[in-house]
Amino acid sequence: MNLIKVKGIVIKEVQYKDNDKIITILTDTLGKVSCIAKGAKKTNSPILANAQYLVYNEFVLYKSRNFYYINSANVIDTFYNIRIDLDRLEISFELTRLLIKVTDENEDTSYILKLFLNTMYILGKNIKDIDLVIAIFKIKLFCLLGFMPRIEKCYLCGQALNSIDEIYYDYVGNNFLCNNCINNKDKRRYIKINKATLIAIEYIMKADIKKVFSFELKDISQIRLFADVYSDAMIGGI
Numbered sequence: 573m574n575l576i577k578v579k580g581i582v583i584k585e586v587q588y589k590d591n592d593k594i595i596t597i598l599t600d601t602l603g604k605v606s607c608i609a610k611g612a613k614k615t616n617s618p619i620l621a622n623a624q625y626l627v628y629n630e631f632v633l634y635k636s637r638n639f640y641y642i643n644s645a646n647v648i649d650t651f652y653n654i655r656i657d658l659d660r661l662e663i664s665f666e667l668t669r670l671l672i673k674v675t676d677e678n679e680d681t682s683y684i685l686k687l688f689l690n691t692m693y694i695l696g697k698n699i700k701d702i703d704l705v706i707a708i709f710k711i712k713l714f715c716l717l718g719f720m721p722r723i724e725k726c727y728l729c730g731q732a733l734n735s736i737d738e739i740y741y742d743y744v745g746n747n748f749l750c751n752n753c754i755n756n757k758d759k760r761r762y763i764k765i766n767k768a769t770l771i772a773i774e775y776i777m778k779a780d781i782k783k784v785f786s787f788e789l790k791d792i793s794q795i796r797l798f799a800d801v802y803s804d805a806m807i808g809g810i
Contacts, residue, residue: 573634575643578602581628581689583668587613593623594639597631598671598688603679607633607640619645626651626664628689649689653696660695663702667691667709673807674717683716686781694785704792705785707799711776712784714806721746723774728753739765741798743805763801769794 580599588594593609612623622629622645632643654660671688675681691709694700714720725732727747733739738751740762748770754762765773772789779786789795 573643576602576633576635576640578631578633579629579648579685580605580631581685581692582623582625583671585623585625591617595623596672597640598675598681598685599631600682600685602633602640603677603681604672604675605633605640605677606638607631607642609642612642621647621650624650626655626668626692651692651696653698654692660698660702663695663706664692666706670710670713670803670807674713683781684713687712687716687784690781690785700785701792703796704789707792707796708776708784710799710803711773711795712779712781714803715777717806719746719806720777721748723748723770723777726750726753733770734767737767739767739770741765741801743801746802746805763794763797765794765798769798773798 578599578601580597582595583598584596586594588608591611591613593612595607595609597605597607599605609619609623611617612619614620619642621627622642627647628649629645629647631645633640634643654664667688675684687709691705695705723733726749727745728749729752731750733748733750736750740749740751740754742749742762744761768789772787772795775787776784
């Protein structure tokens with residue numbers, strides 16, 4: 573039996589048979605994997621805590637046919653503050669549903685795992701506006717997945733965006749444009765971005781994962797709208 577040691581967080585759990593679960597784990601080396609946690613529903617199970625939603629573990633796994641199985645596991649973090657707060661727990665569900673859509677097995681998800689863990693730490697501490705946390709996560713996630721648009725200059729004319737007042741995001745083309753380059757006959761494909769929001773978006777896209785939450789933004793309405801439109805458009809392209 574070939575044993576595989578990974579670190580990963582449980583992003584979904586489904587009841588399976590009488591005493592088992594099928595859990596989805598976002599790992600540092602195997603991508604997103606489905607794993608059968610045998611006996612995990614039993615009160616005396618050694619993996620009772622490990623197989624629960626949002627628990628971050630060091631796992632020892634082995635694979636048989638189409639599934640991985642847990643040989644052993646050690647808890648690293650349970651994100652308890654999120655699990656006992658219904659509002660923050662619901663936010664975590666929103667983000668894990670997104671992760672399940674955009675990740676797969678045998679992909680390098682190490683940076684995505686780091687981003688999600690960092691997001692859960694911030695969410696658990698309750699030190700930042702929840703809507704801003706969601707927006708930062710979505711923007712950084714799709715940059716890590718390779719969907720980062722050019723943000724310094726207008727995509728069509730090349731004018732520096734920090735030198736103009738009216739900036740637009742084109743979600744169809746996934747690029748930023750100046751006012752002179754938008755198609756006035758099809759304005760529904762654009763959302764307007766002010767300079768403060770553009771600076772924040774650029775910071776998120778380029779910042780190290782550890783520092784991606786290290787800024788403040790007074791008005792978060794535009795960045796939340798951008799994050800939703802950007803992520804929805806990118807999901808359509810995956």
